Amino acid sequence: MDTIFRGFVEALRLIVELDRSLVEIVGLSLQVSGLALGLSVLLGVPLGVWLGMRRFRGQRLAVATIYTGMGLPPVVVGLVVYLLLSRQGPLGQLGWLFTPRAMVLTQTILSLPLVAGFTMTAINSVPPGLILQLRSLGATPTQVTLTLLYEARAGVLAAVVAGFGAIISEVGSVMIVGGNIAGKTRVLTTAIVLETRKGNFDLAIALGLILLGLTFTANWMLLHLQGRFESTR
Amino acid sequence: MKHRIPPTRSGRLDGAFFFHGAMSLRHIVILSFLLFAVAACLPPVGVEQPPAAGTRDELVLATTTSTYDSGLLDYILPDFERKTGIRVRVIAVGTGQALALGKAGDADVLLVHAREREEQFVAEGYAPSRHDVMYNDFVIVGPAEDPAGIRGMTSAAEAFKRIAQAQALFVSRGDDSGTYIKEQKIWQEAGITPQGDWYESAGQGMGAVLNMANEQQAYTLSDRSTFLARQREGLDLEILVEGDPVLFNQYGVLPVTPDKEHDINYGAAIAFVNWITSPETQELIASYGIEQFGSQLFFPNARGNQAGD
Known part of the structure; x- marks a missing residue:
């Protein structure tokens, strides 16, 4: 209990003093996870919409694949990406290993299925009659898609929240492909592992609290956005 | 003679439904709860209980x-x-x-x-x-090409000086381990505060740091035993400096x-x-x-x- 309290005090101190390495670590965490989330939304939302609207041969396989992807163990993704980017690996020439790029890559792989899967579910939950109605009113396919997306916006937002939550708190893959290098690839979660190993439990808890605060703030903002959506209905 | 047993209103399990085909969703839910409850009461099998530090044996x-x-x-x-x-x-x-x-x-x-x-x-x-x-003992390991030219040197501090001068990539444990403390001592002896792009503080274990040095063909300080064990698994690094008394551990x-x-x-x-x-x-x-x-x-x-x- 004592450690948690001291960690709380330490967290406040770090935030108030705008500790330089803390700012760096938080900045990189947000950059890496933010970029990965952006890529996942860019690719995952259209994919989810497509899977939710179309019926095609092999759809079940595609959906099962997405669902499996939603539970991918980060360490396994990290390991596979590590082997791909390794000097002897097929993508070794890129020189991405132990850089933020490799971390964005693994986190995109981790959040993409979540964003696509939840978007698909959200689109599925829109009453099917709506599509027919829109078509009979002469809407173009693009208009139909956009209307569906608008109707399903709360669910799509939940997809984004789920994707963000999964990667900002993830440690397994970024540790493996990033290497936790100070000032280069150290993010909040890997810093927590390091401080725990060093026996600096106060600092580890402090970083943990900051991570929680960050996730909470992000979710709060998204929820706020969702609330605004609801009220404009 | 397959007939559906209607779900009992009270939710009690009447034995019959185990033997007949159809199980209502409600039955399944109740059954899984029961199984879960039983499992929770049983002593775990094959799972090691975290023992208190003082267990006598x-x-x-x-x-x-x-x-x-x-x-x-x-x-x-x-x-x-x-x-x-x-x-x-x-x-x-x-x-x-x-x-x-x-x-x-x-x-x-x-x-x-x-x-x-x-x-x-x-x-x-x-x-x-x-x-x-x-x-x-510790050894300074690095790529065979040895860009800083430290191979065969007898002083660890002098070797570290050369690495710093050449700005050759060096991966540090950076984790408060005994190895890291030793590394800091050698930098101190060399009169250098290592910093810059060439000095990577990884904050990870010896195995991970050796991997990182191997991937980036960088130098690092390792204990001999871990290095030898890992070299057999295909590390593309070599022992370049050894034998300095400061390297004893x-x-x-x-x-x-x-x-x-x-x-x-x-x-x-x-x-x-x-x-x-x-x-x-x-x-x-x-x-x-x-x-x-x-x-x-x-x-x-x-x-x-x-x-x-």
Whole structure:
């Protein structure tokens, strides 16, 4: 209990003093996870919409694949990406290993299925009659898609929240492909592992609290956005 | 004669539905709850219960990753368990965390390598005494091309100076481990504060740091045993500097002082100290690695110092 309290005090101190390495670590965490989330939304939302609207041969396989992807163990993704980017690996020439790029890559792989899967579910939950109605009113396919997306916006937002939550708190893959290098690839979660190993439990808890605060703030903002959506209905 | 049993209103399980085909969703839910409840009551099978530090026939040993990763503990601990009937639970962490575990009363005995901090640990009253056990040595490893040109140098500090001058990539443990403390000491001796793009502070274990050095063809400081074990698995790095006395690495064993707050298994800790410093165990330590790696990895040097009876 004592450690948690001291960690709380330490967290406040770090935030108030705008500790330089803390700012760096938080900045990189947000950059890496933010970029990965952006890529996942860019690719995952259209994919989810497509899977939710179309019926095609092999759809079940595609959906099962997405669902499996939603539970991918980060360490396994990290390991596979590590082997791909390794000097002897097929993508070794890129020189991405132990850089933020490799971390964005693994986190995109981790959040993409979540964003696509939840978007698909959200689109599925829109009453099917709506599509027919829109078509009979002469809407173009693009208009139909956009209307569906608008109707399903709360669910799509939940997809984004789920994707963000999964990667900002993830440690397994970024540790493996990033290497936790100070000032280069150290993010909040890997810093927590390091401080725990060093026996600096106060600092580890402090970083943990900051991570929680960050996730909470992000979710709060998204929820706020969702609330605004609801009220404009 | 297959007929559907309607779900009983009370939710009671009437035995019949086990034998007939259709199970309502409600039955399934109830059944899974029951199974879950039963499973929760049963003692776990094959799952190790986290034992309190003080269980009489169990000893918690906090040690550095090097003794564990090198395979030494797997080699010698069965002898201790056979002789005393005490089971050893090994927690392999950095020296910093091992000492913290001792302070928190979460470990009974420590086997670590950071002499000054061990002595401070004793001075602060967390351990009644510290005893030499053995030493191994560190080596400076790097790529075969050796861009900084340190191969064969006899002074570790001079080699570090060259690496810094050449701005050749160096991966540091950066994790408060005994290896990291040693590295800092050598930088200090070289009169250099390492910083810049060429110096990567990884904050990870020896195995991970060796991987990173290998991938980036960088230099690093490693204990010989972990390096040899990993080299056999295909590390593309070589020993470039060795033999400087500053590279020797003394291991000490410390029984944690018992107190009222924590249930320290002091008796077992003393038995462990006596065992690891005994002539037979010292011989066992000396024999480790010769068969597997072709060279002795740890050099025992306990001076028959027994912790007591």
